[in-house]
Amino acid sequence: MNIVNLEIRHSSQVASAICMRGMRRIKSRPVLIIPTIVMPVVLVVSFTGAFSSLTRIEGYGTSNIYNWMAPYGALQGAVFAGLGSVGSSADDLEQGFFDRLLLTPGSRFPLLVGTVGYSACRALIPTTAVFLFSLAFGMTVPGGLPAVISLYIATSLLAVVFCLIGLIILYKLKTQRSLMLMQVIAFGALFISVGQVPQSFMDGWLKVAARYNPITNVLELSRQGFLGDVAWSTTWPGLLALVIMILVSGALAWRGLKRLAP
Amino acid sequence: MNENRSGLRLAGTQTLELTQRSLQNEFRQWVVILPGLIFPLMMAAVYSSQFGRALGLPGFPKVDSFLDFILPGSIVQAVSFGATSAGTALALDIEDGFFDRLMVSPVSRVPILLGRLGGAAVIAAGKAVILILIFLACGARIKSGLSGAVIVTLTASLLVLAIGGLAQSMAIKTRSQEAVGATFPLIFVTIFMSSAFFPTALMDGWFRALAENNPITWTVDPVRRLVIEGWSATDALQALGVPLLLSVLTISLAIRSLQRMLRSV
Numbered sequence: 001m002n003i004v005n006l007e008i009r010h011s012s013q014v015a016s017a018i019c020m021r022g023m024r025r026i027k028s029r030p031v032l033i034i035p036t037i038v039m040p041v042v043l044v045v046s047f048t049g050a051f052s053s054l055t056r057i058e059g060y061g062t063s064n065i066y067n068w069m070a071p072y073g074a075l076q077g078a079v080f081a082g083l084g085s086v087g088s089s090a091d092d093l094e095q096g097f098f099d100r101l102l103l104t105p106g107s108r109f110p111l112l113v114g115t116v117g118y119s120a121c122r123a124l125i126p127t128t129a130v131f132l133f134s135l136a137f138g139m140t141v142p143g144g145l146p147a148v149i150s151l152y153i154a155t156s157l158l159a160v161v162f163c164l165i166g167l168i169i170l171y172k173l174k175t176q177r178s179l180m181l182m183q184v185i186a187f188g189a190l191f192i193s194v195g196q197v198p199q200s201f202m203d204g205w206l207k208v209a210a211r212y213n214p215i216t217n218v219l220e221l222s223r224q225g226f227l228g229d230v231a232w233s234t235t236w237p238g239l240l241a242l243v244i245m246i247l248v249s250g251a252l253a254w255r256g257l258k259r260l261a262p
Numbered sequence: 263m264n265e266n267r268s269g270l271r272l273a274g275t276q277t278l279e280l281t282q283r284s285l286q287n288e289f290r291q292w293v294v295i296l297p298g299l300i301f302p303l304m305m306a307a308v309y310s311s312q313f314g315r316a317l318g319l320p321g322f323p324k325v326d327s328f329l330d331f332i333l334p335g336s337i338v339q340a341v342s343f344g345a346t347s348a349g350t351a352l353a354l355d356i357e358d359g360f361f362d363r364l365m366v367s368p369v370s371r372v373p374i375l376l377g378r379l380g381g382a383a384v385i386a387a388g389k390a391v392i393l394i395l396i397f398l399a400c401g402a403r404i405k406s407g408l409s410g411a412v413i414v415t416l417t418a419s420l421l422v423l424a425i426g427g428l429a430q431s432m433a434i435k436t437r438s439q440e441a442v443g444a445t446f447p448l449i450f451v452t453i454f455m456s457s458a459f460f461p462t463a464l465m466d467g468w469f470r471a472l473a474e475n476n477p478i479t480w481t482v483d484p485v486r487r488l489v490i491e492g493w494s495a496t497d498a499l500q501a502l503g504v505p506l507l508l509s510v511l512t513i514s515l516a517i518r519s520l521q522r523m524l525r526s527v
Contacts, residue, residue, distance in 0.1 A: 046454035049469030053460075057315050184297065188304060197312045206311035
């Protein structure tokens, strides 16, 4: 029993050390976080500015474009935060630091958990930046505190999902260059969802694709409190989608890591 | 007089040779060109399926489909993907020493810049033709016909020269591939802050003012009128004139930066 406890303690120490290393890396090189903050804020500016007139169409869901676009921008930021942490792992892999991590006694699992934890913590930064920026430009929060909590849960967990997806690809291709492929997947997944308009605005293939895209559920979870009250009927599909995506991508990433470092 | 003429001819030959080298480099890594085609096509497919209702908004130009409206914006976005490559490739030449070798060879200075830009312009024209054909196959219509399509293609090439000139100027100043590559998000944002994806008449406040005074808007609007309204010599001239003026400006800036760099060595 004591050995099991000791192993759990050791694993959690390794995972938290990897997570803290990532956060310290940001602190020592703040330039790394600039794209993570700037890009989602710029996307919010671009989308709200270019598509503000969409709120004039009946059925859009809100008359304030910031209430619609800010959660979308925050999720974009979270996805790039997740991929950013994969970029750090890719760097470790190419520089040889990953080999030194493999010398750590015990299971490989904490290596995965630490990276994923780092991505979840990193996602808090762009979410806060987008939230404060949009608030300053007129966004309202009719759902109150539960709305903000839903937003942070959705962004942190989505960062975990895309970190795991990125790691699956990284463990297979073992190069920084795979980041390009990850970005295309991430951008595509967010684009084919209710990011910019509600489903009722869509036609044909996009309507079907957005309906079955799990990101749509996550977007509805994060956006609900900015359009009205937070409701359990909108919350659980988003949480379920996130849990399923984490379980599937987590299992595949774990398999990839075990193949890379048996 | 004869010396001047033979000097110009030599510079022209050197530019062509260096353009050919640039094209060979691009085709050797043709996979890098693909995102520049796939991404705008994906955006066009998504936007035309989700912004159908926006066509009824007062102030939206009369179009048969959103696909017609977005064609010029998609082409601008596609060519912007490769526009900075003239700068990053020059920065790479500086970083790996090939630029120094060119400097000691009997090559005029200006063709070194123009050769890279020429390659990017040819690639841009190719991308524009591919996109036009795909859009036409998907049901879009260019009301000004073949002459309109030619103007759209030439505009794409000129726009790449304008952005590429700026990227080259940065490459000479920073001598860093990474720094030039980092300008891509700025170009992406500049396209969004224009009429490329939505009409400026439907924008509000400072964003609208910014979009209306954006050179991308000055280029996209006449091209769009050629696509959705039909042939107009004034629009054709504006579509070619704006990027031409911009490219003269940015390439002059790059040449000046190169001369300064050579003087400081």
